[in-house]
Amino acid sequence: xxxxxxxxxxxxxxxxxxxxxxxxxxxxxxxxxxxxxxxxxxxxxxxxxxxxxxxxxxxxxxxxxxxxxxxxxxxxxxxxxxxxxxxxxxxxxxxxxxxxxxxxxxxxxxxxxxxxxxxxxxxxxxxxxxxxxxxxxxxxxxxxxxxxxxxxxxxxxxxxxxxxxxxxxxxxxxxxxxxxxxxxxxxxxxxxxxxxxxxxxxxxxxxxxxxxxxxxxxxxxxxxxxxxxxxxxxxxxxxxxxxxxxxxxxxxxxxxxxxxxxxxxxxxxxxxxxxxxxxxxxxxxxx
Amino acid sequence: xxxxxxxxxxxxxxxxxxxxxxxxxxxxxxxxxxxxxxxxxxxxxxxxxxxxxxxxxxxxxxxxxxxxxxxxxxxxxxxxxxxxxxxxxxxxxxxxxxxxxxxxxxxxxxxxxxxxxxxxxxxxxxxxxxxxxxxxxxxxxx
Numbered sequence: 001x002x003x004x005x006x007x008x009x010x011x012x013x014x015x016x017x018x019x020x021x022x023x024x025x026x027x028x029x030x031x032x033x034x035x036x037x038x039x040x041x042x043x044x045x046x047x048x049x050x051x052x053x054x055x056x057x058x059x060x061x062x063x064x065x066x067x068x069x070x071x072x073x074x075x076x077x078x079x080x081x082x083x084x085x086x087x088x089x090x091x092x093x094x095x096x097x098x099x100x101x102x103x104x105x106x107x108x109x110x111x112x113x114x115x116x117x118x119x120x121x122x123x124x125x126x127x128x129x130x131x132x133x134x135x136x137x138x139x140x141x142x143x144x145x146x147x148x149x150x151x152x153x154x155x156x157x158x159x160x161x162x163x164x165x166x167x168x169x170x171x172x173x174x175x176x177x178x179x180x181x182x183x184x185x186x187x188x189x190x191x192x193x194x195x196x197x198x199x200x201x202x203x204x205x206x207x208x209x210x211x212x213x214x215x216x217x218x219x220x221x222x223x224x225x226x227x228x229x230x231x232x233x234x235x236x237x238x239x240x241x242x243x244x245x246x247x248x249x250x251x252x253x254x255x256x257x258x259x260x261x262x263x264x265x266x267x268x269x270x271x272x273x274x275x276x277x278x279x280x281x282x283x284x285x286x287x
Numbered sequence: 288x289x290x291x292x293x294x295x296x297x298x299x300x301x302x303x304x305x306x307x308x309x310x311x312x313x314x315x316x317x318x319x320x321x322x323x324x325x326x327x328x329x330x331x332x333x334x335x336x337x338x339x340x341x342x343x344x345x346x347x348x349x350x351x352x353x354x355x356x357x358x359x360x361x362x363x364x365x366x367x368x369x370x371x372x373x374x375x376x377x378x379x380x381x382x383x384x385x386x387x388x389x390x391x392x393x394x395x396x397x398x399x400x401x402x403x404x405x406x407x408x409x410x411x412x413x414x415x416x417x418x419x420x421x422x423x424x425x426x427x428x429x
Contacts, residue, residue: 031373037297037419044299044417153373213366213377247374251301 003087003275004046004054004250006146006182006207006242008070011036014081015074021067028061028069028121030153031246039081046085049250052272055087055242055279057116057146060102063095064123064156072106087279089114089146092134094124100133107141113279114138118148119166120157127169135174144278149181150188151210153247164191171199178278182242183208189225196238203278205242206253206270214248214256222260229261236266240275290318290426298416304337304346307422308409311394314424315401323428325401328391330423333381333415335388341408353414357383381415388412396428 009015010029016022016036026032046054056078058070068074068091075088090106092099092115106112115138119126126147138145149162164185171179180203185192195202209217222231231239241257243250257270276282292314296305307327315325329336339345363379392409395402411422 026373029373030370033372034374035419041297041417041419044297048300048417153368153370209375209377210368211375213360213363213375215360216366252375252377
């Protein structure tokens with residue numbers, strides 16, 4: 001089984017009918033030269049790569065940019081088109097006065113499975129007290145948080161807010177809160193590794209490809225910048241497969257992952273086992 | 288007279304050859320153009336429009352030859368993040384196969400029909416799928 005925990009439905013045709021909204025989405029996410037495609041195309045690519053499920057991430061940037069890159073309702077709309085293939089997360093702008101109500105609605109009424117937060121794009125530090133009610137709402141509903149961490153290509157999104165070390169106080173204050181520091185927190189991957197090692201509910205994902213091709217970049221990151229056995233020995237329950245589509249594509253990342261010197265059991269954890277635990281699918285399946 | 292049709296095709300694999308001969312032939316016959324030229328043009332840089340014999344063995348040899356000429360893994364320059372795209376480009380093999388294939392073909396229209404050799408088929412060749420692809424068929428004549 002393979003789960004992609006990190007995908008943005010920027011170009012899904014079902015939610016791309018408004019030209020102005022699509023232009024806003026492309027500019028704010030900083031992705032260009034692509035056009036809307038039917039949901040079937042996304043599923044063809046999943047089938048081709050044997051990906052069973054994909055987590056779809058919205059982003060609420062209403063206070064700073066007066067809109068959503070993708071809204072919670074749009075994620076729900078897509079999940080309803082293929083509920084066996086997609087897992088929808090929610091997003092909320094923490095600066096919104098009604099943020100907790102928006103999140104409660106997303107979990108309770110829209111039935112979304114987790115929360116996406118982007119400290120850089122949404123301009124907040126993770127340990128800010130403003131976030132406490134949001135973290136408590138996630139714990140109340142037993143939902144994980146997918147945090148953007150490290151560098152982002154999006155405009156108006158300073159990396160300082162997403163430096164991994166800023167997440168440590170959240171992990172200390174809310175040890176039961178499952179959180180993913182996405183993209184390995186690149187370029188601060190060693191800070192991410194420190195948090196993965198120390199805090200049981202901190203995860204990361206493989207959605208990074210900032211230079212080279214996937215094979216060369218993964219080899220550099222996972223066997224040279226890191227000790228070649230660090231994931232195998234220490235982090236095999238902490239790393240999840242994620243693409244960051246449409247920026248990076250599964251058909252490039254998956255073969256590159258398979259070429260790394262991992263045991264089959266470690267690859268299985270990366271491909272699905274860790275995501276099952278992070279999202280809470282194990283509990284849903286009664287395991 | 289100028290007539291234009293856009294074919295939208297969802298490819299289902301990274302590399303495949305899809306025959307579009309009948310789509311082109313049908314559009315020519317429905318266009319009302321009796322004498323002229325039909326152009327088939329891809330809107331993409333990682334696909335090809337090819338004319339060749341519609342046999343599985345020929346398709347295999349074409350694809351294997353393209354693999355030899357433009358292997359997947361070489362130290363290509365086009366393996367980096369592209370700010371103008373917002374994505375990492377690392378598909379030089381696809382671009383090079385597209386270059387070798389060409390992205391268009393032409394057929395004569397005579398008496399309202401496509402003129403072609405008996406062995407000729409028109410292919411959309413996918414080199415970076417699965418994706419949704421657009422192919423333009425334009426007929427110019429009278």
